[in-house]
Amino acid sequence: xxxxxDSQGKLTDxxxxxxxxxxxxxxVEDIYRPYRPKRKTRASIAKARGLEPLADQLLNQSPAxxxxxxxxxxxxxxxxxxxxxxxxxxxxxxxxxxxxxALRATLRSLYNEYFGGSMNSIVFQExxxxxxxxxxAWAGFQTPGRKTKPYTYVSQIATQxxxxxxxxxxxxxxxxxLPQSEAAxxxxxxxxxxxxxxxxxxxxxxxxxxxxxxxKGLDHDIRKDIFEALPSITLDKIVDFQKANVAGRxxxxxxxxxxxxxxxxxxxxxxxVVILTQEDIFGF
Numbered sequence: 001x002x003x004x005x006d007s008q009g010k011l012t013d014x015x016x017x018x019x020x021x022x023x024x025x026x027x028v029e030d031i032y033r034p035y036r037p038k039r040k041t042r043a044s045i046a047k048a049r050g051l052e053p054l055a056d057q058l059l060n061q062s063p064a065x066x067x068x069x070x071x072x073x074x075x076x077x078x079x080x081x082x083x084x085x086x087x088x089x090x091x092x093x094x095x096x097x098x099x100x101x102a103l104r105a106t107l108r109s110l111y112n113e114y115f116g117g118s119m120n121s122i123v124f125q126e127x128x129x130x131x132x133x134x135x136x137a138w139a140g141f142q143t144p145g146r147k148t149k150p151y152t153y154v155s156q157i158a159t160q161x162x163x164x165x166x167x168x169x170x171x172x173x174x175x176x177x178l179p180q181s182e183a184a185x186x187x188x189x190x191x192x193x194x195x196x197x198x199x200x201x202x203x204x205x206x207x208x209x210x211x212x213x214x215x216k217g218l219d220h221d222i223r224k225d226i227f228e229a230l231p232s233i234t235l236d237k238i239v240d241f242q243k244a245n246v247a248g249r250x251x252x253x254x255x256x257x258x259x260x261x262x263x264x265x266x267x268x269x270x271x272x273v274v275i276l277t278q279e280d281i282f283g284f
Contacts, residue, residue, distance in 0.1 A: 001019060001028055001031070001032045002016065002019055004032070004035065004036075005032070005035045008035060010035060015031065018031050019031055024219055024220075030102075041091075041095065042088070042091040043091045043092045043094070043095035045088070045091075046088030046089065046091050046092050047092060049076070049078045049079055049088060050074065050076070050079075051074055051079065051085060051088040051089050051092060052089075052092055053074075054070060054071060054073075054074050054085055054086075054088075054089040055089040055090075055092040055093050055096075057070050057089075058070070058086075058089055058090070058093065058243050058244075059093065059240050059243060059244075061243075067086055067247075067248060068082045068083075068086070069082075071083075071085035071086045071089070072085075086248060090244060090248065093240070093243065093244030093245075094244050094245060096244070102225035102226070102228065102229045103229055105222050105225055105226050105229075106225070106226045106229040106230055106233055107233065107237065107238065107241045108141050108143070108151075108241075109192055109226055110188060110189060110192060110230070110233055110238060111140070111141065111238050111241055111242065112140035112141055113188035113189075113191055113192050114184060114185055114188035114238055115139060115140060115178070115242075116137070116138045116139030116140045116155065117138065117140060117188070117191075118187075118188075118191065120184055120187045120188070120191075121138070121184070121188070122174060122178070122179050122181070122184060123137045123138060123139050123155070123171075123174065124136075124137055124138070125184070126170065126174050126179060127157060127167065127170060127171065127174075131166075131170055133157075133159055133163050133166055133167040133170055134157045134158055134159045134163075134167055135158040135159065136156075136157075136158045137155070137156065137157045137158070137171075138155065138156055139153070139154065139155030139156070139171075139175070140153070140154065140155075141153055141245075142154050143216070144216070145212070145215055145216070146215045146216065147215070147216050147217030153246065153249070153251070155171065155175075157171060161257060161261045161262050164255070164257070164262050164263065164266070164267075165263055165266040165267075168253065168267075168270065175246060175247070175251075176246075176247045176248060177247070178238070178239055178242045178243075178246075178247075180235060180239060182235060185235045185238065189230065189233070192226070192230060193227070193230055196223055196226065196227045196230075197227075201221075209221075253267075253270065253271075255267065259275055
């Protein structure tokens with residue numbers, strides 16, 4: 001590994017020391033990952049098609065910018081439309097964020113806490129406190145129980161029937177254009193730090209946590225990585241993470257309500273509407 005990095009002219013004293021200290025193959029792999037020759041990926045294909053500048057633009061866009069308009073400048077024979085350009089740019093951003101396991105875990109945890117994890121979160125403050133559109137609201141990434149399974153993004157909003165359309169529109173707005181509040185960010189950051197300092201895994205939970213980590217492909221307590229990486233994370237990094245992993249995605253809505261009490265036509269503007277029966281859900 002040291003020779004492979006050195007052949008690229010990127011071996012530094014710090015990298016050499018980190019490799020020397022690595023005690024497991026997994027630690028060596030994490031260090032080597034940013035320097036490993038890339039196989040052909042969706043991100044590398046997107047770069048070859050000239051979409052890396054668009055990825056940079058998405059990271060640096062302002063709320064007033066229209067991503068589709070930015071993407072229009074990158075339409076070619078290989079990139080047929082703005083949607084394809086945006087998909088390629090997001091693949092590039094996702095690969096950038098994937099190069100550090102500790103950073104990925106920390107960004108997910110801090111994003112969840114900031115965006116939808118508490119009464120101070122963006123979702124709660126925007127949906128309930130500022131706009132009065134929900135009784136309760138939360139959202140965030142769900143970590144899979146096994147390393148072969150994908151991450152999922154889940155939210156829950158409890159609202160009145162007559163506010164449903166407005167609530168969906170408001171949530172769509174904040175999930176795609178993340179509101180920024182340094183005060184809320186610092187509260188989220190300190191909340192995670194406090195939990196990590198005080199929570200303990202005891203008794204039978206030690207064995208259960210060990211087995212759960214094995215299923216996830218982890219050979220150590222990821223909380224240590226998060227605690228150490230947390231001080232270096234800024235709100236800008238959370239915004240970048242949101243643009244790369246959350247904004248502009250396709251989402252499925254599950255509405256628990258009597259069809260006669262809600263505006264189904266408004267829902268059809270979001271996509272195909274399928275009304276389920278009790279038998280569809282419960283089998284009887």
